[in-house]
Amino acid sequence: MPDTPDMQKTIALVVRPNTAGIEQPVQQLVDFLQHSGYHVVFEAATAGHLALPGVEAMSADQIGATAQTVVVLGGDGTMLGIARQLAPYNVPLVGINLGRLGFMTDISVERMIPALDAILGGKARSEKRTMLEGCVKRNGETIHCGQAVNDVVVARGAGAGMIELKVTVDGSFMYNQRSDGLIIATPTGSTAYALSAGGPLLHPSLGGIALVPIAPHALSNRPIVVPDTSTITIEIVAGRDTSINFDMQTFASLMHGDQIIISRSPHYMTFLHPEGWTYYDTLREKLHWNEYPAGDCRPK
Known part of the structure; x- marks a missing residue:
């Protein structure tokens, strides 16, 4: 007797929009x-821009409640968008790279079938990544x-x-900083905007x-890493048109006196990688650490 969709294991696909040739x-x-033997579904936005018959559409919440694994075809931006929505459900994510860098979408399209076959067959490396949560308070109220x-x-x-920020960590004053801004990054985000800012x-x-x-006025204002058990409070002291964003995708305008309270999220993001994958493989490939001078015959 064949499996019905309810009995099958569900795999959800999330695909970056406006990508030429993605249908094939x-x-x-x-x-x-x-x-x-898997029941394949599209995330709702994916279903809206891909006209493939016979594939059910589901919301992120429905995917979180039913899917065994989510496969993301796109770049890191596509992964970021769905990862935040699925974080409460701890559904593992597999990234197929259609972008330029792809620190989180690390499997090439050419390798996706054998890689997925191995991963879904249990030959995978599971990796948990921490996330951040932050709230803006104005006059004591969360906005x-x-x-x-x-x-x-x-x-x-x-x-x-420039803007001026007062930063405290676990209630201890750290500094008042005049700069173009401040990045608070997870280890995952250390290869993103934070890397370009030094x-x-x-x-x-x-x-x-x-x-x-970001471009501090005092060169003595250097990056610092604090424990991820910390609570970081940032107060807007001075400056115009200050804003806050989360993964460059959600925004809020800030006023003088506003406080941003940031801590580690209770949710995690879980990646599935091919067996044998290491983080250093990704760094070498994406940051071109494996490039040698012309004429050098060492293996690449």
């Missing part, structure tokens, strides 16, 4: 998964909250001058949160 690899992936996989960024507006690379297994100033 998506169809290939759907055919492979269905032939392997905005958000979750971040990569970072929470407090920054000046376009055309505005922050350190943090291995994902580390329990740390990086505070990285």
